Amino acid sequence: xxxxxxxxxxxxxxxxxxxxxxxxxxxxxxxxxxxxxxxxxxxxxxxxxxxxxxxxxxxxxxxxxxxxxxxxxxxxxxxxxxxxxxxxxxxxxxxxxxxxxxxxxxxxxxxxxxxxxxxxxxxxxxxxxxxxxxxxxxxxxxxxxxxxxxxxxxxxx
Amino acid sequence: xxxxxxxxxxxxxxxxxxxxxxxxxxxxxxxxxxxxxxxxxxxxxxxxxxxxxxxxxxxxxxxxxxxxxxxxxxxxxxxxxxxxxxxxxxxxxxxxxxxxxxxxxxxxxxxxxxxxxxxxxxxxxxxxxxxxxxxxxxxxxxxxxxxxxxxxxxxxxxxxxxxxxxxxxxxxxxxxxxxxxxxxxxxxxxxxxxxxxxxxxxxxxxxxxxxxxxxxxxxxxxxxxxxxxxxxxxxxxxxxxxxxxxxxxxxxxxxxxxxxxxxxxxxxxxxxxxxxxxxxxxxxxxxxxxxxxxxxxxxxxxxxxxxxxxxxxxxxxxxxxxxxxxxxxxxxxxxxxxxxxxxxxxxxxxxxxxxxxxxxxxxxxxxxxxxxxxxxxxxxxxxxxxxxxxxxxxxxxxxxxxxxxxxxxxxxxxxxxxxxxxxxxxxxxxxxxxxxxxxxxxxx
Numbered sequence: 001x002x003x004x005x006x007x008x009x010x011x012x013x014x015x016x017x018x019x020x021x022x023x024x025x026x027x028x029x030x031x032x033x034x035x036x037x038x039x040x041x042x043x044x045x046x047x048x049x050x051x052x053x054x055x056x057x058x059x060x061x062x063x064x065x066x067x068x069x070x071x072x073x074x075x076x077x078x079x080x081x082x083x084x085x086x087x088x089x090x091x092x093x094x095x096x097x098x099x100x101x102x103x104x105x106x107x108x109x110x111x112x113x114x115x116x117x118x119x120x121x122x123x124x125x126x127x128x129x130x131x132x133x134x135x136x137x138x139x140x141x142x143x144x145x146x147x148x149x150x151x152x153x154x155x156x157x
Numbered sequence: 158x159x160x161x162x163x164x165x166x167x168x169x170x171x172x173x174x175x176x177x178x179x180x181x182x183x184x185x186x187x188x189x190x191x192x193x194x195x196x197x198x199x200x201x202x203x204x205x206x207x208x209x210x211x212x213x214x215x216x217x218x219x220x221x222x223x224x225x226x227x228x229x230x231x232x233x234x235x236x237x238x239x240x241x242x243x244x245x246x247x248x249x250x251x252x253x254x255x256x257x258x259x260x261x262x263x264x265x266x267x268x269x270x271x272x273x274x275x276x277x278x279x280x281x282x283x284x285x286x287x288x289x290x291x292x293x294x295x296x297x298x299x300x301x302x303x304x305x306x307x308x309x310x311x312x313x314x315x316x317x318x319x320x321x322x323x324x325x326x327x328x329x330x331x332x333x334x335x336x337x338x339x340x341x342x343x344x345x346x347x348x349x350x351x352x353x354x355x356x357x358x359x360x361x362x363x364x365x366x367x368x369x370x371x372x373x374x375x376x377x378x379x380x381x382x383x384x385x386x387x388x389x390x391x392x393x394x395x396x397x398x399x400x401x402x403x404x405x406x407x408x409x410x411x412x413x414x415x416x417x418x419x420x421x422x423x424x425x426x427x428x429x430x431x432x433x434x435x436x437x438x439x440x441x442x443x444x445x446x447x448x449x450x451x452x453x454x455x456x457x458x459x460x461x462x463x464x465x466x467x468x469x470x471x472x473x474x475x476x477x478x479x480x481x482x483x484x485x486x487x488x489x490x491x492x493x494x495x496x497x498x499x500x501x502x503x504x505x506x507x508x509x510x511x512x513x514x515x516x517x518x519x520x521x522x523x524x525x526x527x528x529x530x531x532x533x534x535x536x537x538x539x540x541x542x543x544x545x546x547x548x549x550x551x552x553x554x555x556x557x558x559x560x561x562x563x564x565x566x567x568x569x570x571x572x573x574x575x576x577x578x579x580x581x582x583x584x585x586x587x588x589x590x591x592x593x594x595x596x597x598x599x600x601x
Contacts, residue, residue, distance in 0.1 A: 066344040127422035
């Protein structure tokens with residue numbers, strides 16, 4: 001069941017669209033539920049679809065098309081490192097290697113304690129601060145060095 | 158509002174670039190303390206143009222003419238004249254017309270609209286409200302790139318401020334003009350920067366581009382007439398009306414009115430956004446960005462994001478930063494996203510990364526793009542894995558030429574451009590990689 005808080009937030013998003021266009025809120029509704037639950041299970045997606053009164057497949061299509069939705073568990077902190085051209089030119093490789101070594105996981109893996117998950121990201125639109133990474137789709141960390149990565153990991157633990 | 162499992166970072170990012178030599182139009186609030194606040198924008202004359210148009214009932218055609226005089230061209234990359242686009246919106250329509258702002262900047266190397274929202278959100282809101290008044294749109298959406306989450310929150314906050322101050326909402330300035338504006342977000346799909354994919358996404362669907370025609374002006378959001386412009390375009394509008402279209406045109410050069418935000422990234426000492434007059438020599442812009450880092454030499458520049466052709470140092474060093482200047486020099490201005498590469502850059506590996514990006518981001522709708530981008534990536538990977546064959550270069554060219562022009566949207570062309578231009582300008586590097594199984598540049 002969707003939580004009261006989630007419903008409140010989804011209702012706010014619905015105010016942005018004509019009343020006969022509830023599907024328009026599916027992007028934010030999925031984001032809201034994912035933020036609350038950590039990832040989107042088939043069940044979560046169906047709950048969102050039911051709430052908006054749209055077919056399950058309509059919500060599932062969206063959840064699987066956009067790459068910031070996670071349809072599998074991701075651990076408590078999902079770290080997405082951009083490796084696209086501007087970051088690559090400023091050595092995002094060293095940031096990736098450092099994270100992988102430090103956490104003992106590769107891309108799309110979760111640490112044994114369930115704390116961290118590592119993802120490779122496409123351009124996040126903040127290339128002036130390359131190399132960079134985002135945590136849980138929300139907090140951007142720019143101008144990374146391996147020391148800065150260590151600090152961030154410590155803050156998250 | 159939105160919550161995350163980690164504390165949201167407050168807006169502490171310093172202004173990264175030195176403002177000397179810049180012509181601040183869309184980022185004019187950067188000269189002030191608290192640039193993003195409503196009070197700051199009002200101090201600079203903010204929302205006065207909207208108020209004047211609405212209360213004096215200025216005719217739409219007058220506003221459109223002023224925008225035409227300004228020479229403003231779409232800042233999202235296509236460079237279509239904004240005034241002309243506005244004139245395509247049907248004047249009379251029985252129902253709601255829509256306005257959409259495209260802040261879905263996912264073209265690698267592009268990060269200008271993010272700074273507009275961070276430092277001057279109210280000028281964007283006023284620009285959209287002016288467009289809404291001019292085009293008779295009742296509702297607007299600003300679609301913001303999912304990855305820049307903090308900016309989405311900043312924009313929501315700015316909207317609340319503008320609503321409370323009576324700049325958006327019902328019966329503005331005591332007239333019968335109403336305009337509601339909302340923030341919506343993407344969630345990780347480059348393709349949604351394409352305007353019809355973006356419209357699909359606003360409607361809560363997969364971001365797959367629509368066939369055009371019909372164009373958004375006749376069939377856009379929820380099937381209603383819709384005007385779509387880029388963030389920087391809308392943000393230029395209040396300045397154009399305050400100082401005059403001619404003043405804006407005079408900042409630039411023939412064919413390229415105004416100043417423009419250039420996002421400079423890669424191998425420079427001071428990456429960041431630089432708002433400078435159109436027509437500035439590239440060499441001067443490079444100097445503003447601190448020059449090539451570590452005392453190295455310039456090798457190549459992608460001047461407008463990867464969907465524009467890469468330019469070797471000698472071609473870009475003589476070029477000016479405007480539509481005609483870059484087109485004459487063999488590329489295009491795009492969104493003004495300058496990706497700078499120094500002499501240590503391996504062009505084969507760089508192209509591999511770009512090809513992976515287009516493969517990953519193809520929406521899968523058109524076969525030439527869906528299959529072709531994967532094919533291109535696998536062939537380049539074969540080369541960097543040491544298994545390349547000389548005929549692969551012709552194969553890459555052939556596949557790219559068969560993607561280009563054969564798809565619904567421009568992503569197909571965008572995916573082909575880097576392949577064709579990298580091989581054209583740096584062919585010996587590709588041949589070396591194939592012959593030796595390692596890079597000519599870094600030996601690895």
